[in-house]
Amino acid sequence: MEIPFIDLKAQYHALKPSIDARIQRVLDHGQYIMGPEVAELEGKLAGYTGARHCITVASGTEALLIALMALGIKPGDEVITTPFTFVATAEVIVLLGAVPVFVDIEPDTCNIDTSLIEAAITPKTKAIMPVSLYGQPADMDEINAIAASHGLSVIEDAAQSFGAEYKGRKSCNLSTLACTSFFPSKPLGCYGDGGAIFTSDDDMAKAMREIRVHGQQKRYVHTRIGVGGRMDTLQCAVVLAKLERFGWEIEQRRKVGARYNDLLAGRLPVVAQRPDRTSVFAQYTVFVDNREQVQEKLKAAGVPTAVHYPIPLHRQRAYEPVSRFVGVPRHCERLADRVMSLPMHPDLSFSDQQAIRRILSA
Numbered sequence: 001m002e003i004p005f006i007d008l009k010a011q012y013h014a015l016k017p018s019i020d021a022r023i024q025r026v027l028d029h030g031q032y033i034m035g036p037e038v039a040e041l042e043g044k045l046a047g048y049t050g051a052r053h054c055i056t057v058a059s060g061t062e063a064l065l066i067a068l069m070a071l072g073i074k075p076g077d078e079v080i081t082t083p084f085t086f087v088a089t090a091e092v093i094v095l096l097g098a099v100p101v102f103v104d105i106e107p108d109t110c111n112i113d114t115s116l117i118e119a120a121i122t123p124k125t126k127a128i129m130p131v132s133l134y135g136q137p138a139d140m141d142e143i144n145a146i147a148a149s150h151g152l153s154v155i156e157d158a159a160q161s162f163g164a165e166y167k168g169r170k171s172c173n174l175s176t177l178a179c180t181s182f183f184p185s186k187p188l189g190c191y192g193d194g195g196a197i198f199t200s201d202d203d204m205a206k207a208m209r210e211i212r213v214h215g216q217q218k219r220y221v222h223t224r225i226g227v228g229g230r231m232d233t234l235q236c237a238v239v240l241a242k243l244e245r246f247g248w249e250i251e252q253r254r255k256v257g258a259r260y261n262d263l264l265a266g267r268l269p270v271v272a273q274r275p276d277r278t279s280v281f282a283q284y285t286v287f288v289d290n291r292e293q294v295q296e297k298l299k300a301a302g303v304p305t306a307v308h309y310p311i312p313l314h315r316q317r318a319y320e321p322v323s324r325f326v327g328v329p330r331h332c333e334r335l336a337d338r339v340m341s342l343p344m345h346p347d348l349s350f351s352d353q354q355a356i357r358r359i360l361s362a
C-alpha cells in the first residue's frame, strides 16, 4: 500500500481537459505576463471571498511582503505574530527591518492565543499578523477589535485557509489585508509559485498593484519602492481551471476531516475545530508523544506523514537575534515536538483512512 500525502495526480486527472485547454489558450495568445487570465482570476477570487480587490502576486511570501510594504512597515516597527507557522510569516517582517514579536498559541487549535496579544503591544507596534493555521481561521473578530482599539492593521496570513469560513464570512475577507498562497500543495494550488492579496480598501489596493510592478504608477514612472512580484499568466490559467471543482474539493476536505475526527476519536488527540468556523484542512494534524516511532511505523506501512512545524520560529537560529518573544513559549515549544500531519486531500478514500487508523492503533 502507498497512500499519497497529497494527490495532485488524481486532481489533474479529474481536471485534465480544462487545465490543458486553459494552458493551450495562453500558449496561443502568448501574453505570458499580465495576460487576460490575470484579471479574470482576480475578479473570480475577489467575488469568491467577498473582498473588493484581489491582487495576484508571485507567491504567498511575496503577498505578505507587498502587504507589509503597502502598510509602510519600516525598520524598528514591530509586528505581532505567532511563532508556530511557516518561516515566511516572520521572514517578510525581518526583510523590512521590522521586528517579529511572538506570543504563544492555543494548545488545542495551534492558532495564536488572542488573550496574549494586548500585553505585547508597544508604541512601536504597527500590525498584527495572525496565521489561519492548518486551514482554520484564527480568532479574527477578537484580533480586529484589539487592533482597532490600538490603531493597528491586521494581515491574515491565509496561505493555508483559502476557502475556509469564519462566522459565515470567507477567509481572506476578515481583516484589512489578507494573503494567500497557490503553492502546489495548498488547498488551492497552481503548478509553480503564486499567491494573492485581498483587501476592500481602494487606496491600499492601488498601492499594492503599483508595488507589485516595481512601484510604477505608469510605465517607467516609479513613485514607490516596489518589487518584481507578478504572478505568471500560465499559473493564473491553472488556478482558473482548478476553481471549477474547488467547491466540491472544499466539501470533500471537510468530509475527509470529519471522517478522521470520527475514526480517531478516543484514540488520538487531534487539532480542535471551533464551531463558528470551518477548516479547509490544508493539513490534518494530530498530537502524538513518541512522534518519530509513530512516523516510522506509518512509513513502513506506506503512509507518509509530515511535521508542521518542528521548530517554533523564535527558536530558529536566524530569528533569535532579530525577534522577540513576549510571555512564556509554553504550548508552541511543547507542540512542536508533538504535531504530526496525516495524508490529506480531496480524493482520499474512506478505506485508506480506515487503513491509516488501523496502522496507528496497531
Ligand SMILES: *Cc1c(COP(=O)(O)O)cnc(C)c1O
Pocket: 059, 060, 061, 062, 085, 086, 088, 089, 131, 157, 159, 160, 181, 182, 183, 193, 194, 195
Ligand atoms: C505556504 C505558506 C506561506 C508562503 O507561501 P509561498 O507561496 O510558499 O511563498 C506563508 N505562510 C504560511 C502560513 C504558509 O503555509
